[in-house]
Amino acid sequence: MKKTPIKHSWAEPYKIKMVELLKMTTPAQRRKAMAAAGYNTFLLKSEDVYIDLLTDSGTSAMSDRQWAGMMLGDEAYAGSANFYHLEKVVQEVYGYKYVVPTHQGRGAENILSQVMIKKGDVIPGNMYFTTTRLHQELAGGVFHDIIIDEAHDSSSQHPFKGDVDLNKLEALVREHGAEKIPYVCIAVTVNMAGGQPISLGNLKALRAYTQKLGIKIILDMTRIAENAYFIQRREPGYQNKSIRSIVKEICNCTDGATMSAKKDALVNIGGFMALNDPDDYEEASNLVVVYEGLHTYGGLAGRDMEAMAIGIMESVSDDHIKARIGQVIYLGEQMMQMGIPITEPIGGHGIFIDAKRFLPHVPQDLFPAQALAAELYIDSGVRTMERGIVSAGRNAKTGENYYPKLELVRLTIPRRVYTQAHMDVIAESVANVYEKRKKIKGLRMIYEPRYLRFFQARFEKIR
Ligand code: PLI
DSSP: OOOOOOOOOOOOSOOOOOOOOOOOHHHHHHHHHHHHTOGGGGGGGGGGOOOGSOOSSSSOOOOHHHHHHHHHHOOSSSSSSSHHHHHHHHHHTTTOOEEEEESSEEEEEHHHHHOOOTTEEEEEEESSOHHHHHHHHTTTTTEOOOOOOOGGGGTTOOTTTTTTTTHHHHHHHHOOGGGOHHHHHHHHEEEEGHHHHHHHHHHHHHHHHHHHHHHHEEETTTTHHHHHHHHHHTTTOTTSSSSHHHHHHHHHHHEEEEEETSSTTTSOOOOEESSSSHHHHHHHHHHHHTTTTTTTTTTTTTTHHHHHHHHHHTTTTTTHHHHHHHHHHHHHHHHTTTTBBBBBSSSSEEEEEEEHHHHHHHHHGGGGHHHHHHHHHHHHSSEEEEEHHHHHHOOOHHHHOOSSSOEEEEEOTTTTTHHHHHHHHHHHHHHHHTGGGOOOOOOOEEEEOOOSGTTTTTTEEEO
16 A cells, blocks of 8 residues: 655645535444435435535536626526626637527437437437436437447556547448438547547547538537546647647537536536537527526526636636646546556546456446445445446336446546545545455345436345
8 A cells, every 4th residue: 555646746726715514424324324325325415425426516616706706697587698608608618609508418418309319310429428318318319339449448548538439430320321310429528438538639530520421510518628638638739739729629520519517617507508500509599498498598597607607717727627637636546556446547527446346246236336335435424426237227128227348436526625635535445445345245226216227226235
């Protein structure tokens, strides 16, 4: 367990003005809380959690400027000044023409899927995301994974594991015809692969191929600034380019985007759809009225849109993103030094423990990642989440379980929330559980909800 100092400084470009007090709990209290939550970390009460790594979604600390912006909320039902500010920022930073706000990312996914997908369509993507795939399926489409094989191997050192395998896309085009493919769905820092980036070289090659066939590219731009950071660090020719210019270059390769602003954009709630095609925009801005609210608020308060506009500007600052990912890398490097099997290279928004290698004696049917997340909570009050067979769910047609190659526990780092000392506590707790890993036997699912089961499923311990 020898620690060597981390070479690069990533110190935060901010200081702390207000703190939120946390309750400290005992192992006995946590054992009881975990059992009451059916061994699902989503069902824990947040007040029972010490360090909350469940998600980086909506959990960021807003800046003093964002809070000040909240006071400028124009809460008019129609034509809020904050909407026009948000629209201007999205146009300037990302370069899209039209913006439709939504309450969060899945609101945008619902509307975009309804606008663009017809029954029987095929939607290729660089790995699935839970809500994205479900909305594609509910709209009548079928998702196909076209990410490179390396993305499914947690130990592959490929620098851009979010890249698309163009041969897989060509095979889909040959099988179904380009007219059955309305768009390719491209995620940045691919969540389910461990926060792994796509390269601009790959995106440009994809663009050249799809343009010839009249297939659009829709970006899931949820963690785009984090992807830009990896391009700046790893892709030849981008070392001297700003995060902001790389972000714009990524968007320029696409026709539109859905955004969960709860991640990169540093807000607690909010999202949007951004489009270039006026017909798609017209339909989306009409449909949003049905599901979210008028097209100038989309389910958000004016103050939420103001905080989002300011958050987007802060998110593309080079100093911000260097510290954000620096903290993630700091934690990941500690784990690697301790011999903990994690997804490599270290990704953008968290550390993903490979539960198959951590618990090789627990078969996937006994939910090793779910069981490991429960043990980590009991050990230290650190809340993580499963990203494996429970998250993958069942095939909508056959009802069979998906068996993803990756069986991961995600330790997601909220932005601007925790300190370096918190990172040390997390690493120590993972090491503790690693030492007693042979005692972990797995779980049995005793309640399975129909949609997105990982949120609400309940389990009991295998004795
Ligand atoms: O949680 P929403 O509805 O604002 O966004 C959905 C969503 C879309 N795309 C991607 C890549 C996501 O990561 C995402 C939400 N992610 C969550 C909640 C997470 O914990 O990762």
